[in-house]
């Protein structure tokens with residue numbers, strides 16, 4: 001595997017950063033997780049914009065222009081000959097001393113890793129996930145805005161540990177007011193009487209790029225959309241529920257806190273949105289290679305029980321958040 005660090009493509013064994021990097025010492029930095037489908041980078045511009053916004057919010061100067069960073073990302077994917085996969089783009093505060101002072105870190109470091117990672121098993125896509133509500137609250141935006149996709153994920157990791165302890169796939173995180181913020185690395189949606197609901201970003205969630213794509217798709221296919229505060233009760237009595245994320249894509253949830261959601265199976269609106277999402281990921285994106293990338297068939301990759309019959313695309317189940 002070839003890894004890009006600060007302008008150089010290195011073999012994995014040589015890809016190293018300093019132990020004095022504040023990304024390591026303090027989680028001081030920002031990142032993006034980006035998907036590649038069929039030789040194209042999905043929503044690349046949106047990811048680049050969010051990365052630079054996250055950096056700006058924490059006063060971190062990225063030592064590269066958006067255009068240059070985009071070229072570096074594409075070069076890294078090409079060097080690893082990936083057509084389906086996942087890119088982790090990391091910007092750390094860089095090398096400093098052992099104190100937290102970011103002013104003593106003269107130059108941020110840029111790391112680009114392009115790979116494939118399996119997140120959920122096929123079984124979970126077909127039958128849906130079980131989630132629990134965790135005791136760990138989503139960090140208050142007055143302390144650390146959840147809109148910043150920072151390297152500091154301890155809040156989410158503590159929630160994930162609770163999910164594991166309860167044998168659940170994911171943990172629903174509430175904000176200080178008790179409203180739903182998001183899951184540990186995914187946005188949350190419910191469907192009730194044909195309307196799609198998701199919490200506003202102000203409730204403490206990341207402005208997910210998959211979330212945005214799914215909201216647009218819902219409008220396109222005629223599913224009414226409402227961004228509003230949601231409670232656990234709303235999830236318990238929902239007809240359907242699903243999570244979205246770059247790695248998770250769109251994954252059904254069939255149980256929350258031991259209550260079945262709807263009839264306890266992935267529902268029809270989820271299936272329609274998943275089909276629309278597959279079509280979008282199969283037909284759009286920034287080309288990586290010169291050759292024309294094949295376009296996925298409509299609905300490719302849907303689990304059989306979600307009502308589409310034509311197979312699973314390459315890379316459908318790979319990658320992380």
Ligand SMILES: Cc1ncc(COP(=O)(O)O)c(C=O)c1O
Pocket residue numbers: 033156182183184185186187205206207208209210211244245246247321
């Ligand atoms: C905390 C959190 N929420 C939501 C998401 C989903 O966002 P996206 O769809 O941009 O991957 C992610 C993953 O990036 C995340 O880490």
